[in-house]
Amino acid sequence: xxxxxxxxxxxxxxxxxxxxxxxxxxxxxxxxxxxxxxxxxxxxxxxxxxxxxxxxxxxxxxxxxxxxxxxxxxxxxxxxxxxxxxxxxxxxxxxxxxxxxxxxxxxxxxxxxxxxxxxxxxxxxxxxxxxxxxxxxxxxxxxxxxxxxxxxxxxxxxxxxxxxxxxxxxxxxxxxxxxxxxxxxxxxxxxxxxxxxxxxxxxxxxxxxxxxxxxxxxxxxxxxxxxxxx
Numbered sequence: 001x002x003x004x005x006x007x008x009x010x011x012x013x014x015x016x017x018x019x020x021x022x023x024x025x026x027x028x029x030x031x032x033x034x035x036x037x038x039x040x041x042x043x044x045x046x047x048x049x050x051x052x053x054x055x056x057x058x059x060x061x062x063x064x065x066x067x068x069x070x071x072x073x074x075x076x077x078x079x080x081x082x083x084x085x086x087x088x089x090x091x092x093x094x095x096x097x098x099x100x101x102x103x104x105x106x107x108x109x110x111x112x113x114x115x116x117x118x119x120x121x122x123x124x125x126x127x128x129x130x131x132x133x134x135x136x137x138x139x140x141x142x143x144x145x146x147x148x149x150x151x152x153x154x155x156x157x158x159x160x161x162x163x164x165x166x167x168x169x170x171x172x173x174x175x176x177x178x179x180x181x182x183x184x185x186x187x188x189x190x191x192x193x194x195x196x197x198x199x200x201x202x203x204x205x206x207x208x209x210x211x212x213x214x215x216x217x218x219x220x221x222x223x224x225x226x227x228x229x230x
């Protein structure tokens with residue numbers, strides 16, 4: 001599971017790193033403790049235009065009656081996205097990349113009734129590109145007509161951990177290498193077998209990690225000090 005991450009890069013920095021063609025007119029504040037249901041950056045490709053926009057974290061399928069369903073859909077398991085009703089349509093046509101500067105995971109402390117948070121980040125200091133899915137949703141009135149604003153939402157795909165990550169947790173986000181970004185974002189590519197083959201653990205040497213203070217447990221805390229090593 002991935003339930004918290006760091007988004008400290010600016011929209012311009014993200015756009016340059018991911019080769020974005022169009023950037024939405026929305027700037028998010030740096031957040032070192034991004035939690036579900038808030039607005040987050042995601043890169044998607046529509047009509048061959050790669051764009052950066054803001055999506056709500058927690059996927060709301062287009063068929064949902066209520067957007068609150070997204071509160072439980074912050075992660076999608078790589079093993080079932082091709083078959084599970086909530087994700088299979090988006091997996092074929094609505095894939096995205098979620099830009100991340102690092103993420104948190106918690107592990108049980110042996111002999112103690114508590115969990116220790118760790119900060120995981122790229123060893124070279126670059127951003128990570130999490131594999132994700134997105135959806136658009138709009139409410140309907142009693143006559144079945146769409147009303148109100150369109151909600152864009154997203155979810156992070158998780159899979160098996162690499163050996164380093166397995167030391168603290170049994171799953172990790174899928175981190176796509178730059179060489180696979182175009183294939184993943186190509187909306188005309190509906191080869192689910194080939195796409196599933198991209199959902200593999202990142203190389204061990206890609207990431208570093210260190211323990212951090214339990215202050216990160218509270219989502220109201222968002223400062224840069226949260227990633228400092230103990």
